[in-house]
Amino acid sequence: MEDDIRELYQEVILDHGKNPRNFRHPEDATCEADGNNPLCGDKLTVFVKVGSNQYIEDAAFEGRGCAISVASASMMTGIVTGKKVAEVDDLFEIFHKMCKGEDIGEPPEEYEDDIDKLMVLSGVKQFPMRVKCATLAWHAINAAVHGEKVVSSE
Amino acid sequence: MPFLGGWKNKMVAANTALKSDTSSDYNVSAIRADFPALGLKINDYPLAFLDSGASAQKPVQVLDRMDKAYRLEYANVHRGAYTLSQLATDNYENARTTVANFVKAKTPDEIIFTRNVTAAINLVAHSYGRTFLRAGDEIIISHMEHHANIVPWQLLRDAIGVEIKVVPVDDHGNFLMNEFEKLLCPKTKLVAVTQVSNVLGTVLPIKKIVQQAHNAGARVLIDGCQGIVHGGVDVQELDADFYAFTGHKLYGPSGIGVLWGKLDLLNTMPPYEGGGDMIENVTFERTTYREAPARFEAGTPPIVEAVGLAAAIDYMTDIGFQNIAIHENKLLAYATDGLTKIKGLRIIGQADIKAPIISFELDGVHAHDISTIIDSKGVAVRAGHHCAQPLMDRFGLSATARASIGMYNNTEDIDQLIDALNYVKEIFN
Numbered sequence: 364m365e366d367d368i369r370e371l372y373q374e375v376i377l378d379h380g381k382n383p384r385n386f387r388h389p390e391d392a393t394c395e396a397d398g399n400n401p402l403c404g405d406k407l408t409v410f411v412k413v414g415s416n417q418y419i420e421d422a423a424f425e426g427r428g429c430a431i432s433v434a435s436a437s438m439m440t441g442i443v444t445g446k447k448v449a450e451v452d453d454l455f456e457i458f459h460k461m462c463k464g465e466d467i468g469e470p471p472e473e474y475e476d477d478i479d480k481l482m483v484l485s486g487v488k489q490f491p492m493r494v495k496c497a498t499l500a501w502h503a504i505n506a507a508v509h510g511e512k513v514v515s516s517e
Numbered sequence: 518m519p520f521l522g523g524w525k526n527k528m529v530a531a532n533t534a535l536k537s538d539t540s541s542d543y544n545v546s547a548i549r550a551d552f553p554a555l556g557l558k559i560n561d562y563p564l565a566f567l568d569s570g571a572s573a574q575k576p577v578q579v580l581d582r583m584d585k586a587y588r589l590e591y592a593n594v595h596r597g598a599y600t601l602s603q604l605a606t607d608n609y610e611n612a613r614t615t616v617a618n619f620v621k622a623k624t625p626d627e628i629i630f631t632r633n634v635t636a637a638i639n640l641v642a643h644s645y646g647r648t649f650l651r652a653g654d655e656i657i658i659s660h661m662e663h664h665a666n667i668v669p670w671q672l673l674r675d676a677i678g679v680e681i682k683v684v685p686v687d688d689h690g691n692f693l694m695n696e697f698e699k700l701l702c703p704k705t706k707l708v709a710v711t712q713v714s715n716v717l718g719t720v721l722p723i724k725k726i727v728q729q730a731h732n733a734g735a736r737v738l739i740d741g742c743q744g745i746v747h748g749g750v751d752v753q754e755l756d757a758d759f760y761a762f763t764g765h766k767l768y769g770p771s772g773i774g775v776l777w778g779k780l781d782l783l784n785t786m787p788p789y790e791g792g793g794d795m796i797e798n799v800t801f802e803r804t805t806y807r808e809a810p811a812r813f814e815a816g817t818p819p820i821v822e823a824v825g826l827a828a829a830i831d832y833m834t835d836i837g838f839q840n841i842a843i844h845e846n847k848l849l850a851y852a853t854d855g856l857t858k859i860k861g862l863r864i865i866g867q868a869d870i871k872a873p874i875i876s877f878e879l880d881g882v883h884a885h886d887i888s889t890i891i892d893s894k895g896v897a898v899r900a901g902h903h904c905a906q907p908l909m910d911r912f913g914l915s916a917t918a919r920a921s922i923g924m925y926n927n928t929e930d931i932d933q934l935i936d937a938l939n940y941v942k943e944i945f946n
Contacts, residue, residue, distance in 0.1 A: 364893045367893070368893045371889070372886070402901055403900065404901055404909070406915065428915075429883035429886045431886070493885075
């Protein structure tokens with residue numbers, strides 16, 4: 364169990380949790396959505412600037428949450444910038460499977476680097492109650508780019 | 518009313534010498550042996566269960582009594598003209614009498630069995646609220662209410678147009694009596710407050726609140742679900758109009774709560790739910806209703822849960838509510854002292870008189886992370902907004918960790934919590 368805890372709270376996650384990247388409100392965002400985790404009190408807002416051809420030109424977030432949800436949002440905003448919306452959809456699906464401990468099969472080669480980065484969050488699979496923390500920001504960005512305003516991880 | 522659970526904050530220094538629970542008349546080891554769950558190992562550590570404020574563990578005396586009631590004494594109540602149904606009915610009604618004696622009601626007819634405290638408060642909001650309140654009338658609640666004592670009044674407001682006024686809380690978590698007095702006015706028709714804050718541990722001055730509200734001509738509902746556990750209640754001395762509590766925090770089963778109300782008042786209120794068992798006579802044109810409590814217990818009630826609740830009350834009564842409260846207060850002082858020594862830890866709620874509930878923050882660590890990490894060391898606490906979001910907003914918090922102490926906790930549980938919190942700090946630094 365203590366190994367699982369150490370795996371969940373790796374240095375990379377603690378660093379992103381304490382010093383989140385892209386923690387800001389960009390004025391030129393084209394869409395945004397709130398992600399609420401009502402049972403824990405986590406509240407994030409994800410801002411996205413979607414440019415022509417459905418490319419994400421900028422992604423950022425604000426809010427409060429646990430180390431896992433903040434680290435996940437921090438890493439996600441870095442990863443999705445420069446990607447197409449459809450690619451973000453793919454990555455979300457893969458990431459969700461990783462968090463739940465499901466087999467992700469042979470992911471497309473172009474996602475390999477991103478999946479390597481996201482792998483540090485896969486420690487949540489040992490903590491089913493925390494999967495929703497890791498996926499909160501992804502639910503929010505999914506809602507933002509597909510035109511919903513608020514999502515709940517419940 | 519002397520509130521046995523009350524603990525004066527200034528007594529911290531006097532009580533910090535406590536190192537063992539072996540006070541002469543309180544055998545915590547023997548009590549722990551009655552609770553099977555306390556023998557569990559969680560992640561290779563003995564379970565340190567510090568979440569009784571959310572729901573308490575159950576002693577074998579309750580479990581065995583319910584087992585027998587299901588195996589050998591079970592039938593529906595108030596219906597059958599056969600021996601087993603009579604036995605089940607007697608058990609159910611005797612449970613009502615046990616509850617009535619416990620809260621010192623005038624008569625068992627003042628005890629209505631509900632599903633939980635939430636259902637009890639909703640009953641009052643629907644039945645009393647929609648009958649006796651009018652648009653423009655005011656209901657006063659406190660800033661310390663949990664959602665169960667906020668949302669039913671908001672539903673009532675949306676339905677009939679009453680107004681809700683909120684008594685503020687100071688930075689320590691004290692109920693501001695002078696602000697309450699300012700809010701009282703001829704429009705005040707109901708005051709609904711908790712006996713103990715489930716987040717801050719504050720013990721509210723409910724006796725005084727009742728007196729002031731009555732002087733202003735308002736009825737009073739006390740939400741006793743946290744308070745009754747730490748010292749019981751005397752509803753006649755308190756003199757409120759309604760008092761609500763739940764079974765599962767009182768070491769009894771889930772699925773049962775209690776609404777006590779003054780009998781003459783209950784009998785002026787219309788039914789809340791309709792169904793069997795609450796009627797005198799039914800035709801398709803007109804139905805007449807029985808008096809309280811039957812009027813408010815439509816359908817098959819929580820029969821075995823009532824029996825289990827009575828067993829829990831008997832169990833606590835045997836040990837002594839005062840003895841339990843003294844033990845819990847000593848542990849509260851011990852825990853407060855130990856937690857205060859952890860650098861970066863801040864206790865939320867430093868009211869003058871507290872029940873054994875401690876909410877806290879740890880610098881730079883979210884409550885949810887605390888909860889997950891200390892669980893790996895066998896420690897169970899609640900993390901989150903505790904179903905009291907307005908109060909959390911008041912203190913600028915989105916979540917806290919909360920340790921709540923029950924009759925079976927000991928200093929080892931507290932030491933285990935403190936060790937586990939130091940482990941959290943180790944991971945985060």
